Amino acid sequence: MSKKIITIGRTYGSGGRLIGREVASKLGYAFYDKELIELAAKECGFSPDFIRANEQRATFGFFANLASQGFSYSKDTLPPADMLFVAQCKVIQDVASKEDCVIVGRCADYVLRDLDTCLHVFIRSTQEDAVHRVTTYYGVPKDKAADEIKRLNRQRGAHCKRYTDRTWGAAENYDLTLNTARFGIEGCASLICEAAQRAFNPTTGDGVY
C-alpha cells in the first residue's frame, strides 16, 4: 500500500520546519528535513558539511527530470551541485516508498508530483512575522534580517526554477498553502492535519480524486 506523504515548501522565517515537525508528531509520521542531508551524503559520497554549504547553489536545470524518471547518474559526468540534487531526489523517493512521512523542502513536491497519496503544502508568512522569527529564534541580527530573508527566498526560488522549471510558491503547485502570520504555528499544523485527514480518507464530494 502506498505511504502517506506530506511535502512542505516554505519561505525563510515562516516557521515551516517547525510546523512540519508538529504535523509529523501529531500524525505519528516520520519527519525529514536536515535528516535528508545525511542520507544524501551517503548516496553521493560528499560530506554532510559540503552538502549543507552547497545544496541550493546549483546552476543547472534539467536533472530533476532525469532523477525522477529513474535515470542513473555518474560522478564523472555531473557537476557536484547536480549530483547532490539527483542524490536528494533518490533519497526522497526512497523514504517516500518506505514510511508515512513529512518531508520539508528540497523540491519534494516536484520529485513526488505523480504520487497520488501525497499532500503538497507551502507555508509563507508576512515580512514582519518572518523578521520576528529569524531575529528571535534563528540568531539573525536585526539590521541584517530583511536582507537575509530576501537572499534566502531568492535562492530557494531560483533553485526551484532551475531544477523543476516551476514557480516557487505558486498556488497551482500545491494542494494547500498557509500564511503563518494568520494562523500561527499551532494553527497551521492543525489545519494541515485536518486537510490530510480529508485528502487521505476521502468520503464523498465533487472532484475528489
Next chain:
Amino acid sequence: MSKKIITIGRTYGSGGRLIGREVASKLGYAFYDKELIELAAKECGFSPDFIRANEQRATFGFFANLASQGFSYSKDTLPPADMLFVAQCKVIQDVASKEDCVIVGRCADYVLRDLDTCLHVFIRSTQEDAVHRVTTYYGVPKDKAADEIKRLNRQRGAHCKRYTDRTWGAAENYDLTLNTARFGIEGCASLICEAAQRAFNPTTGDGVY
C-alpha cells in the same frame, strides 16, 4: 466593530464560486459575486450587461490604488473599463464595512488588503477537474474546454496584474489556498470555515496577529 470578510479568488472551473456560497451559508455571512455587478452598475451608471461584458477587459493598471486610497474619479477622465474597476472597488469597500460577507473575485483581496479582519483565500483545481466541471455544469463543449479554461485564466491573471501589480495565484497574496481536486467542494468549504474560525477567533500561538 469591524466586519469579518472572506475574499475568494479562483481559477476558472475550480468551483470557487460554489465553495464561496457554501462557506457563506455555513457561517451565515452575506455572499457577493455577480451581485457586485448590479451594485457597481448603480455606482457608475453603466448597465449590468455592459459590465458583464467588460469587467475584465481593462487595459490600465494604476486605478486600484486610487480607489483603495479613497480618491474619487470622474466619468470625463477615465476610460469605461477603469471606471468600472473603480466603481467595483468602492462597492467592495462599502459592503465590507456593512456586514460579515464572502466576496468572490474582483480583486477583493487587493482592495481589502489592509483590513485585519479579512481572510484571503484562493481556489485552484487540476486541469482534469476543471474540464470536468466546465463541461458538466457550465455548458462548455468538450472540444472547447481546454482553450476556454486557458483563455479565462489568462484574462483573470492579466486583469489582476494590470490593476493590482500582483501575481494572480501567488501564495504570498493569500492566507489560504486550496486545490479543489484534492478536497472537493464540500471539503474546501469546511477547511475555509475551520481557517476562518482560527483567524477570526485567535486564542494563542506564535505569530498570530
